[in-house]
Amino acid sequence: MREKSHNLRGKVYIRTFGCQMNEYDTLKLLKLLEGDYEAAGTPDEADLIVINTCSVREKPEHKVYSLLGEIGALKAKKPGLIVGVGGCVAQQEGEKLASGRNGADFVFGTHNISLVPHLVRNVKEGRGAQIAIDYRDGWEELPLGFGEGSRVSVYVAISRGCNKNCSFCIVPRTRGPEVSRDPEEILREIRILAARGAKEVILLGQTVNSYGRDLKPRLSFVGLMERIAGIDGIERIRFTSPHPQEVRDDLIAFMAECGKVCKHIHMPLQSGSDKVLKLMNRNYRVGRFLQIIDQLRDRIPDIAISTDLIVGFPGESKADFEMTLDVMDRVRFSSSYSFAFSPRPGTKAAEMKDVVPQEEKASRLKILQSRQMDHTSAFLEGWIGKDVEILIDGSSASDTNILRGRTSQNTVVNLDRPYADLREGMIVSVRIIGKAKNTLKGALVI
Ligand code: SF4
Incomplete structure (x- = not known):
């Protein structure tokens, strides 16, 4: 014992x-x-x-x-x-x-x-x-309103698992098929969090925008967000990660019209080559992806779009890789998570032939990340001189006396100095006066 x-x-x-x-x-x-x-x-x-x-x-x-x-x-x-x-x-x-x-x-x-x-x-x-390690059907209900203290920005899971089966991904095996959480439970949790001081809710799901298909009666992702937007105290709504195939007109319209939904979307592209997308079992093609980007920018001109990219997927030729760079140049993502392909045991991609050599993968990743740095830098540069609203959600990583906030576009803004009257949870206007590698610097507009 x-x-x-x-x-x-x-x-x-x-x-x-x-x-x-x-x-x-x-x-x-x-x-x-x-x-x-x-x-x-x-x-x-x-x-x-x-x-x-x-x-x-x-x-x-x-x-x-x-x-x-x-x-x-x-x-x-x-x-x-x-x-x-x-x-x-x-x-x-x-x-x-x-x-x-x-x-x-x-x-x-x-x-x-x-x-x-x-x-x-x-x-x-x-x-x-x-x-x-047993799988269970349905949603595992857990204590509501978790998170320590009064966090300003809170995660709330709305679905679990995934039905997509991308050939490189282990999630459908480890997290099981997609299950949507009861909307009343989601709303109850968000009300508790709002009463404790949460101002921003980040809805989580593996393919967050396919929420609600398995519910009876059905409720769409937009329908859920409409109800969340009605909760007192919640000023901002974010979500991650949507699947491009499921970004439909109703979502774009709601993002454009509801003032509480942030002007940022994470759109995992993975590859700019249709051949590779097919091998990845991603069920959209580059043309459709770009069409969605155009629709988003048309309705929400100042939207920031980030992405996920994989380089060196089995079968990816130099020309395929160049196509990914071309799409990056066309979209100019605000940021991206990028990785060299590495096989996950138990996935289809792990058995694929035509493996890209390690050094080639590393070299492609370097090129891609350097291209992204240029795009991120230009994106940040574009904000300099503009006034934006930020939600203060913590302190600067380099100086804990200085507060930090986030724009609707999900960019971190560090304030130029401590301001005695400011505290976490406030939404304030700042003028962007400079930039660092991935963040902006702002001064309070008085
Ligand atoms: S990459 Fe995303 S969409 Fe594809 S199977 Fe994994 S979790 Fe699902």
Whole structure:
């Protein structure tokens, strides 16, 4: 039996990898555990360490095993330390993660977060390694209004899983088919968050704009946003990530007409070559993608458009890669997440032939990222001298006395100096007076 702690609350340290959905799951987890654990600043202080994994990017399994090795050294000094692994890698690897000298004490899948307090309790009571990686149908309801303190900008998941099956992506396997969350629960959670001071809500879903198809009665994504826009206190609505195929006229019209919806959209292009898009099983083509961009810019002239790009997908020729650069030049994305393709075991793309050599992938990525830097720089430059509204949501990374805000276009603006009367949650007008690599600098307009 493990020794029982007589402290009022222990300390939990959560290491989070990956996307906003994982960050959101971490907040849920902290909320679920708050009766027994408070957040620790470092792993050394913790009585419970959780690794919330992501398998979308580079060699995540390796990272998790090497982290478990490092934590094993901590465990040797602190035998009561409990270690858990959750998220997509846990969903894939299952009990393997609990085996060996540095194995985790518990492993939980993407549908089993609510079981974590129970798993921890079982470990404390000496019931051996705990594994919970079952898929569950429906939505796993968890404590509402999680997140610490009064956060100004809050994530709210509205759907989970994905029905798209892109050939490079593991998400449909690790998170299962798409399930929409009950709209009344979403609205209830947002009302709680608004009452605590939230001003901006970021709706999350793997393909967020296909929300509602499985609901009875059906409710569209726009229908949901209309109801959210009616909640007192919520000034801004964002969403991520929409799927280009599902960006339809009603969404564009609503973004143009509803003053609360931010003027930013993340449109994952992935490749500018129709041949590669087909291999990726992305069910839009470049022509359609560009048509949507034109429609968005026509209705919302100052919209910022960001994207995701993959280079070196199997079969991508130099000419295909050039096509991606051409689309980038045409759209001029405000920012992008870009990666060299790396195969995820269990996906179709992992079995594809015609692999692009590593050095070629690295060289293409470098070219693409440098092109993006030019576009981002021009995008930022375009704001200089203009007055914009920002929602103050934190402090500058380089000086905690200086407040930071975000434009509707999702660009960070650091204020030029501390302003005594300003605080988080305020929406203020600033004049843009300069730029850094990825951010703007603003002075309050008085
Ligand atoms: S749309 Fe494609 S890339 Fe996005 S989560 Fe679904 S399968 Fe993965």
